[in-house]
Amino acid sequence: MDTAIFDQYESNVRSYCRSFPKVLVKAKGAVVTDEDGREYVDFFAGSGALNFGHNPDYMIDAMVEHLRSGALLHGMDMFTPAKREFLTYFEEHILAPRGLHYKVQFSGPTGTNAVECAVKLARLNKKRQNIFALMGAFHGMTLGALALTTDRCSRDGAGVAMGNVTHIPAPYMFPELDTVAYMERLLTDDHSGAEKPAAIVLETVQADGGIYVFDPEWLRGVRALCDKYDILMVTDDIQVGCGRTGTFFSFERAGIVPDIVTLSKSIGGCGMPLSLVLMRPELDIWEPGQHTGTFRGNQLSLVAGKAGLQYMVEHDLPSQVRRKGAIVEDYLKNEICPMDGRLTYRGIGLLWGLDLSGLGGGDAAKRMVSLCFENGLILERVGRDNSVLKLMPPLVIEDELLLKGLGLLKKSLAQLLREG
Ligand SMILES: Cc1ncc(COP(=O)(O)O)c(C=O)c1O
Structure with missing residues (x-):
């Protein structure tokens, strides 16, 4: 995967590509695919620009129709x-x-x-x-x-x-x-x-x-x-x-x-x-x-x-968001936080934060973003010292993918805790 052109010419201001250093070629719903064909669950959702997921067919159809209509x-x-x-x-x-x-x-x-x-x-x-x-x-x-x-x-x-x-x-x-x-x-x-x-x-x-x-x-x-x-x-x-x-x-x-x-x-x-x-x-x-x-x-x-x-x-998306939000909250409460007493979480709807400020802060969060990406999950960190992992999947994410993403978060956290 050739990324030399970016490193050589693109301004130092570039940011997300440092956390997710792969060339991303395709995306659908809540899944992004890189140039090697590797898939990632997207808990980033374009920082909130992709509530409807990547490339929904009905939107693409409407835009193509518009493009061809003159x-x-x-x-x-x-x-x-x-x-x-x-x-x-x-x-x-x-x-x-x-x-x-x-x-x-x-x-x-x-x-x-x-x-x-x-x-x-x-x-x-x-x-x-x-x-x-x-x-x-x-x-x-x-x-x-x-x-x-x-x-x-x-x-x-x-x-x-x-x-x-x-x-x-x-x-x-x-x-x-x-x-x-x-x-x-x-x-x-x-x-x-x-x-x-x-x-x-x-x-x-x-x-x-x-x-x-x-x-x-x-x-x-x-x-x-x-x-x-x-x-x-x-x-x-x-x-x-x-x-x-x-x-x-x-x-x-x-x-x-x-x-x-x-x-x-x-x-x-x-x-x-x-x-x-x-x-x-x-x-x-x-x-x-x-x-x-x-x-x-x-x-x-x-x-x-x-x-x-x-x-x-x-599709009454807001009520789906409330239902899926409860899945995330339950997972954070019962699967993630018990892994270490220093972890806290907060959020609403489909926007949740896992706070690592008691657990190594920004450095730990940075490592988590890398581990998650290596394991197939895209998410970013926010907040003071960038020490909070932001879980923000597309609102249309399927339950199965949501749980898969949460599982990848858990796997990555276990690795982080093992590293000490
Ligand atoms: C609450 C809020 N306001 C404003 C902005 C700025 O939007 P943009 O990056 O499109 O200029 C953002 C971007 O993340 C935001 O989250």
Whole structure:
């Protein structure tokens, strides 16, 4: 397997290929195949872009039909049938049944662009510069989003000062601290030193921060705080939306309605780039063209994305996620954690973290990623010191494959523990 060209010419910034150093040639569902014909169970799912698995037939068919039809492949934000069908389906089958009234903006096709767009819109509406974000947050790599993102390595890459963000301790960091009361104190204490924010931006489950599921009560507290002080609540559902947590939107379990929501990754179907910003209609004060992007509303992504939404609705994917999530939780609890008392786990839906911080931390997690890959399982590590293994299979993974992947995790852990 020749990988010399990558090592020789591709920038040092390359990352995942260091953990999975094989040339990957094929993928279907939750299985990826390398150039030597070796198969891997995929517990990575394109970091959340592949909730529907690799190359689902119904999406490929829809895209091929679109490609052969002579329809536009690039349309900026012009009217096209693909956009009409996506928006119609999204409104009728996702928003309306949940009683949600949002306008939809197609930002540039990456998640970070949706976040840029959301914070710009919040600042524009409230005419305030500051944003509250949470420690442990990941919101993207462009400067506006990076200012919210917390991990040191990413921030060190910025090269300029990043301001206008106040980072609040996440609720799990100091369990004895009421972080909603803390934020209220920042807002009301004339010696707090904090500027009133336009928005509080958060993930309801911190994924790259280490798989921390925020309590519904806490989320309701943040919603109430935003209402009381005229602050916008922005939830970043880029990774944990689209069914990942067992409901379409991750905030549904708290019974709250954010003012602005960002979506990306799996909203484009099978890895096709697409990003959305949902906003309460009265917040839509953009001037025409005030936030643009050449590749916004990518036509093939709209086609694949609509097919994905239809699949999700017709197969009640969220309830399957809840059922499969229980399988993972049971396995972590009864098969994995008893292997060593220092292991802990947490998660929701089909997003779980196995925390190795008590068991060698980042080095142990790095070794585990390698062992898993050698054994035929792809997963990544996240969180402080990169010490948490993130289990995030496609939502459509078959039970048998799910258990196979969990078995490979167990086998790899046994090897790690033997190595000492
Ligand atoms: C919660 C969240 N927000 C934003 C982003 C940025 O998305 P992208 O990498 O497409 O820019 C990510 C990416 O992992 C994410 O997980």
